[in-house]
Amino acid sequence: GQQVMQIPQYQHVQEGEDFTTYCNSSTTLSNIQWYKQRPGGHPVFLIQLVKSGEVKKQKRLTFQFGEAKKNSSLHITATQTTDVGTYFCADNDMRFGAGTRLTVKP
Amino acid sequence: EAGVTQSPTHLIKTRGQQATLRCSPISGHTSVYWYQQALGLGLQFLLWYDEGEERNRGNFPPRFSGRQFPNYSSELNVNALELEDSALYLCASSQGWNTIYFGEGSWLTVV
Numbered sequence: 001g002q003q004v005m006q007i008p009q010y011q012h013v014q015e016g017e018d019f020t021t022y023c024n025s026s027t028t029l030s031n032i033q034w035y036k037q038r039p040g041g042h043p044v045f046l047i048q049l050v051k052s053g054e055v056k057k058q059k060r061l062t063f064q065f066g067e068a069k070k071n072s073s074l075h076i077t078a079t080q081t082t083d084v085g086t087y088f089c090a091d092n093d094m095r096f097g098a099g100t101r102l103t104v105k106p
Numbered sequence: 107e108a109g110v111t112q113s114p115t116h117l118i119k120t121r122g123q124q125a126t127l128r129c130s131p132i133s134g135h136t137s138v139y140w141y142q143q144a145l146g147l148g149l150q151f152l153l154w155y156d157e158g159e160e161r162n163r164g165n166f167p168p169r170f171s172g173r174q175f176p177n178y179s180s181e182l183n184v185n186a187l188e189l190e191d192s193a194l195y196l197c198a199s200s201q202g203w204n205t206i207y208f209g210e211g212s213w214l215t216v217v
Binding site: 090 | 139141147148149151154162164196200206208209
């Protein structure tokens with residue numbers, strides 16, 4: 001089974017609203033990675049977090065790694081239709097969470 | 107530089123048959139990962155090969171097997187196919203513990 005739990009499974013937002021997906025592990029991770037899979041596409045690497053409490057930003061995307069290195073979040077500010085897709089987290093063994101499918105209503 | 111390449115793109119097999127999927131990693135990458143993604147679902151980890159050896163295996167029955175060749179390319183074999191094996195099979199490669207890069211996948215349909 002999957003080592004990391006990811007919630008929510010689905011999220012439907014109005015364009016301009018914010019979006020957050022959460023990833024939780026039962027064990028301490030050495031790192032966590034985030035990927036985005038567009039509909040019909042393959043997963044593409046977004047970012048890797050390594051340090052406890054680390055926060056990284058990519059334009060409207062903010063990634064956080066928890067202090068205990070057991071949880072992580074991806075927050076998108078003011079979603080756009082281009083943000084549509086499924087967002088996955090992956091632990092240091094490259095095991096993926098179930099993903100959060102984001103749909104954005106224009 | 108070529109990315110991860112997978113073949114075939116699509117494969118249709120009959121229940122009980124065997125399927126073989128192939129993957130060529132990015133040049134210089136020694137690790138290959140295989141994932142199963144059933145339609146609309148998440149990525150289920152299948153196998154991880156590094157330097158020609160199986161390093162880790164997901165929660166799949168033994169009829170899912172594979173190997174990595176000296177040139178780091180890899181094969182995934184699925185024996186005694188079942189209908190629920192129909193899925194997109196994704197291969198990814200990496201160099202050490204770095205980012206993994208995915209191929210476009212192979213669609214396997216079992217009828």
